[in-house]
Amino acid sequence: MDNTYGSHLINPNPVVHERKSVQKVTTSLRVSSSDESVREPIDALEIFDHLRDITDPEHPYTLEQLNVVAEELIEVDDQQGRVRVRFTPTVPHCSMATLIGLCIRVKLLRTLPPRFKIDIQVTPGSHASEAAVNKQLGDKERVAAALENPNLLEMVERCLGSA
Amino acid sequence: MSYSLQLESSLTGHTDDHVWCVAWNASGDQLASCSSDRTVRIWTKDANTAGGYSQGGWRCTAILEDAHTRTIRSCAWSPNGRHLATASFDATTAIWEQNSGIWEQVATLEGHENEVKCIAWSPDGSFLSTCGRDKSVWIWESIPGNEFECVDVKQGHTQDVKCVRWHPSGDIVASCSYDNTIKMWVSDGDDWVCSQTLGAAGGVAGHTSTAWSLSFEPEVGDHMVTSSDDCTLRIWSRYAPLGSHPGQATSPSSGTAAKGGGRSGKPTWRLSTTLSGYHNRPIYSCDWSKSGLIAAGDGDNAIKVYHSSKAPSMRTEDSQLHGSFQWQLLTCKEQAHAQDVNCVKWHPSDPTLLASAGDDGCVKLWRCQP
Numbered sequence: 001m002d003n004t005y006g007s008h009l010i011n012p013n014p015v016v017h018e019r020k021s022v023q024k025v026t027t028s029l030r031v032s033s034s035d036e037s038v039r040e041p042i043d044a045l046e047i048f049d050h051l052r053d054i055t056d057p058e059h060p061y062t063l064e065q066l067n068v069v070a071e072e073l074i075e076v077d078d079q080q081g082r083v084r085v086r087f088t089p090t091v092p093h094c095s096m097a098t099l100i101g102l103c104i105r106v107k108l109l110r111t112l113p114p115r116f117k118i119d120i121q122v123t124p125g126s127h128a129s130e131a132a133v134n135k136q137l138g139d140k141e142r143v144a145a146a147l148e149n150p151n152l153l154e155m156v157e158r159c160l161g162s163a
Numbered sequence: 164m165s166y167s168l169q170l171e172s173s174l175t176g177h178t179d180d181h182v183w184c185v186a187w188n189a190s191g192d193q194l195a196s197c198s199s200d201r202t203v204r205i206w207t208k209d210a211n212t213a214g215g216y217s218q219g220g221w222r223c224t225a226i227l228e229d230a231h232t233r234t235i236r237s238c239a240w241s242p243n244g245r246h247l248a249t250a251s252f253d254a255t256t257a258i259w260e261q262n263s264g265i266w267e268q269v270a271t272l273e274g275h276e277n278e279v280k281c282i283a284w285s286p287d288g289s290f291l292s293t294c295g296r297d298k299s300v301w302i303w304e305s306i307p308g309n310e311f312e313c314v315d316v317k318q319g320h321t322q323d324v325k326c327v328r329w330h331p332s333g334d335i336v337a338s339c340s341y342d343n344t345i346k347m348w349v350s351d352g353d354d355w356v357c358s359q360t361l362g363a364a365g366g367v368a369g370h371t372s373t374a375w376s377l378s379f380e381p382e383v384g385d386h387m388v389t390s391s392d393d394c395t396l397r398i399w400s401r402y403a404p405l406g407s408h409p410g411q412a413t414s415p416s417s418g419t420a421a422k423g424g425g426r427s428g429k430p431t432w433r434l435s436t437t438l439s440g441y442h443n444r445p446i447y448s449c450d451w452s453k454s455g456l457i458a459a460g461d462g463d464n465a466i467k468v469y470h471s472s473k474a475p476s477m478r479t480e481d482s483q484l485h486g487s488f489q490w491q492l493l494t495c496k497e498q499a500h501a502q503d504v505n506c507v508k509w510h511p512s513d514p515t516l517l518a519s520a521g522d523d524g525c526v527k528l529w530r531c532q533p
Contacts, residue, residue, distance in 0.1 A: 114502055117444065117462070117463070135341075138392070138445075139341065139392075144252075145296070148252055
């Protein structure tokens with residue numbers, strides 16, 4: 001592993017899960033509507049597909065393999081244009097939580113239509129600083145500033161390289 | 164009577180999605196907008212509107228660029244309209260001067276450790292205030308010859324400071340922060356001291372999340388409105404200092420009321436109204452017009468305008484006028500922008516004209532009228 005984050009792993013022995021054999025739902029596979037004006041709804045599985053292969057900042061595994069993201073923790077209201085993704089850090093004191101959340105946000109900003117409002121939060125009870133992490137991830141100004149930081153952006157790009 | 168917000172002009176040109184801030188000059192014939200594209204655009208009202216400009220008589224007459232290396236978060240005109248100040252995530256504030264329509268950068272204010280988030284001129288133009296991610300509020304003095312000298316740096320907020328504004332009297336600077344509080348800074352000789360923290364733990368009830376913006380009631384400044392991530396607007400009112408009102412006794416109850424942070428001899432600010440239930444997402448900007456309307460722009464793409472049936476004048480601690488404010492929604496425009504509304508600003512003299520900026524890259528002008 002390319003160790004950019006210091007010599008100490010926060011979670012040296014994460015539990016690794018199998019990649020689920022859920023069929024990838026791509027736009028081309030979806031049943032096309034005869035009426036062009038009817039919008040193809042976006043669902044939780046499609047969001048999950050965008051996120052599952054993001055690489056964890058600390059381990060050579062994907063967010064799906066580490067159970068950081070899961071389809072059942074994604075809520076979509078296509079009509080209202082709302083997406084809420086909850087993610088579960090592998091350990092409650094994970095200092096990578098905001099970076100993981102940033103990766104999820106960037107990925108969704110790049111893939112979802114702009115009509116969606118995106119909320120990224122840690123799964124309730126899964127992080128020691130839950131409120132602080134959620135607040136940071138919800139602050140669009142801090143997110144915008146973070147993405148102008150070349151070092152941080154490089155880390156995000158590395159995680160997204162696989163997704 | 165039912166009011167509406169009618170789109171008058173849509174000003175496009177910024178090349179990045181985020182337009183963060185718009186600012187009118189004092190005469191109202193120019194509007195500046197700043198963006199993540201690292202430029203400021205100056206929009207000028209065409210004297211010959213009949214000329215048929217596609218953007219409703221407003222056109223971009225200048226692009227200010229190459230001063231900042233990152234997002235320009237905030238811009239503000241000096242009261243005389245000759246200078247424009249721009250605050251950037253690159254940790255600097257630039258001062259621009261306009262001569263015969265030609266803009267030139269004449270100064271750079273350095274000192275903040277990282278992102279500068281807001282800039283405001285004092286009402287007479289002799290001071291500026293900036294704030295930023297480094298949790299500090301800076302006061303700068305404008306000296307002839309385009310020199311700017313830092314006269315004070317205020318630490319006190321525990322998180323980044325989102326917005327600074329000058330009271331119309333020029334002797335109070337208010338700042339609001341990611342730490343959920345609003346701090347009132349008052350001039351005390353050469354220094355500025357925090358006279359009150361609104362919403363601090365244990366003190367008066369305040370915002371429960373980031374306070375994004377604030378706006379004083381123009382001219383008199385007896386009230387101010389703040390907007391927050393908690394999806395509320397709060398209206399705060401100024402009370403005369405204890406003992407300044409004839410016939411007022413120093414009762415134990417008024418002593419308790421002042422414990423919220425009021426310094427003796429200084430007015431205290433208290434929450435008078437909370438407007439909740441109107442916004443579904445964070446409210447990034449609010450602005451109080453000279454005609455008494457409050458506009459608010461939010462993360463749900465909406466602009467909402469509120470009006471009050473009554474605008475009480477400065478009251479004393481013992482007057483029980485809480486609740487006499489009847490603030491109501493006057494009108495709202497859902498999907499005012501295709502994305503978040505980052506800024507709303509009323510025209511300085513035309514009470515029906517409102518400018519807004521959004522994450523859709525657009526600056527828009529609205530008519531608020533029946």
